[in-house]
Amino acid sequence: MDTRGDISSYPMWAKYRSKREHLVIGLMSGTSLDGTDAALVHIQTDESGAMQRLDLIDFVCTPYTNELREKLIRLCSPETARVDELTTAHFGVSEWYAQSVQELLQSAGVSSSQVDVISMHGQTIWHAPVPSAFPSPLGTGSMKVSSTLQIGECAVVRERTGLPVIGNLRARDMAAGGEGAPLTPYADALMFRSVTEGRLVQNIGGIGNVTVLPSGSSETEVSAFDTGPGNMVIDALVRHATEGKQHYDPNGSIAAKGTVHPELAAYCLNDEYFRRQPPKSTGREVYGADYAKRLMEFAALHDLSLEDLLASATWFTAETIVRAVEDFVLPKTSISAMLTCGGGTSNDTLMKMIRLRLPESIRLERIADYGVPDDAREAMGFALLGHEALMGRTNTLPRVTGAAHAVISGHLTL
Numbered sequence: 001m002d003t004r005g006d007i008s009s010y011p012m013w014a015k016y017r018s019k020r021e022h023l024v025i026g027l028m029s030g031t032s033l034d035g036t037d038a039a040l041v042h043i044q045t046d047e048s049g050a051m052q053r054l055d056l057i058d059f060v061c062t063p064y065t066n067e068l069r070e071k072l073i074r075l076c077s078p079e080t081a082r083v084d085e086l087t088t089a090h091f092g093v094s095e096w097y098a099q100s101v102q103e104l105l106q107s108a109g110v111s112s113s114q115v116d117v118i119s120m121h122g123q124t125i126w127h128a129p130v131p132s133a134f135p136s137p138l139g140t141g142s143m144k145v146s147s148t149l150q151i152g153e154c155a156v157v158r159e160r161t162g163l164p165v166i167g168n169l170r171a172r173d174m175a176a177g178g179e180g181a182p183l184t185p186y187a188d189a190l191m192f193r194s195v196t197e198g199r200l201v202q203n204i205g206g207i208g209n210v211t212v213l214p215s216g217s218s219e220t221e222v223s224a225f226d227t228g229p230g231n232m233v234i235d236a237l238v239r240h241a242t243e244g245k246q247h248y249d250p251n252g253s254i255a256a257k258g259t260v261h262p263e264l265a266a267y268c269l270n271d272e273y274f275r276r277q278p279p280k281s282t283g284r285e286v287y288g289a290d291y292a293k294r295l296m297e298f299a300a301l302h303d304l305s306l307e308d309l310l311a312s313a314t315w316f317t318a319e320t321i322v323r324a325v326e327d328f329v330l331p332k333t334s335i336s337a338m339l340t341c342g343g344g345t346s347n348d349t350l351m352k353m354i355r356l357r358l359p360e361s362i363r364l365e366r367i368a369d370y371g372v373p374d375d376a377r378e379a380m381g382f383a384l385l386g387h388e389a390l391m392g393r394t395n396t397l398p399r400v401t402g403a404a405h406a407v408i409s410g411h412l413t414l
């Protein structure tokens with residue numbers, strides 16, 4: 001028998017797998033760089049180890065300070081990143097994760113000894129699923145390498161909390177030829193699919209991503225991909241216009257006063273990413289500081305007000321979300337509802353624009369209507385992904401990420 005990769009002989013994990021109920025903490029800090037979400041979940045499994053129920057016990061958000069946000073934004077751009085600051089941040093953000101765990105335990109009235117494990121995503125700094133050249137170990141010449149970097153040192157969280165930590169959850173999927181993202185569709189399938197109707201879960205975070213759950217679908221029929229920027233471009237424009245005093249367009253109120261500039265809208269849409277077939281993922285590397293700078297230059301050249309610039313960026317974001325559904329989902333799958341989540345759902349202008357363009361037959365709802373608080377979904381998702389790995393179960397969907405095969409993704413710090 002091939003026992004490679006089998007950790008069940010370690011007493012601690014034999015015990016983990018023999019239990020049918022687990023308390024797991026999921027930690028997520030997303031591409032908006034606005035803070036850390038921590039969710040305490042109760043997971044029930046059946047005899048085979050498959051998840052039966054996933055219940056949220058408690059949830060806290062620990063916002064980043066302006067100072068930390070600015071530091072991280074600088075680290076996400078090759079023009080401003082410094083390797084010494086990156087190394088410090090790798091350990092430093094983990095102190096924030098540990099703090100978030102303490103706040104969560106206090107809020108839930110649960111002691112750390114009751115918790116089985118922490119599963120943490122870390123902070124994405126650079127995501128490069130499109131391969132770059134790198135020297136080949138097989139002699140001269142170069143090879144193509146895909147890569148992704150989530151910082152946050154698990155050992156720090158392990159030391160501060162006394163709990164085992166599983167992290168680095170994207171790496172193995174990428175090593176298996178996948179995009180390493182999105183990963184939470186694995187959890188969406190378990191939480192939101194229906195036997196009677198096709199559903200979409202549309203996250204509008206820094207980046208937008210959609211999970212497609214056909215009616216009565218099995219895990220292997222679930223698909224998902226990043227639709228493009230969520231709030232990232234809007235946030236960068238607001239941050240620049242207010243000299244860092246504001247970080248987003250409150251409820252879309254600035255965009256609501258503007259008019260969409262057709263030429264700018266067409267320029268934004270004329271982007272290879274939106275024509276590319278899924279699997280696909282993207283991030284701040286593409287829609288970050290440089291991208292926003294190009295839009296601001298356009299605005300200056302055409303004398304656009306901040307209101308018009310934001311109206312155009314908001315329209316563009318809504319349009320990419322709806323077009324992704326029209327181009328890549330509806331031709332193959334019948335859909336009755338789009339369940340939205342993420343901070344972008346608080347942007348009324350964006351949501352109105354999505355409603356206006358989405359086929360009338362598709363209900364526009366929120367995951368909160370299905371019992372999952374908006375901000376908790378990703379942290380709950382990562383709690384489940386770590387748990388599945390420790391149960392010895394594959395936790396990735398190759399159809400979503402494009403990997404050659406499903407893997408047990410995650411590195412464990414005991």
Ligand SMILES: Nc1ncnc2c1ncn2[C@@H]1O[C@H](COP(=O)(O)OP(=O)(O)OP(=O)(O)O)[C@@H](O)[C@H]1O
Pocket residue numbers: 029030031032033034203204205206207208230231232235247248249250251252341342343344346347348378
């Ligand atoms: N009241 C509001 N009005 C408008 N936008 C808001 C509001 N509240 C939050 N947002 C937007 O939501 C963003 C945060 O969203 P969220 O926390 O879902 O992102 P994330 O999880 O970091 O991103 P990702 O899902 O890409 O990893 C903020 O940066 C802001 O743009």
Ligand SMILES: CC(=O)N[C@H]1[C@@H]2OC[C@@H](O2)[C@@H](O)[C@@H]1O[C@H](C)C(=O)O
Pocket residue numbers: 030031124127148180181182183184185203205206207208209226281282283378
């Ligand atoms: C590399 C990375 O951090 N990607 C994030 C980002 O934020 C949204 C979208 O882009 C998604 O692909 C992913 O996160 C979610 C949580 C995921 O993996 O499902």
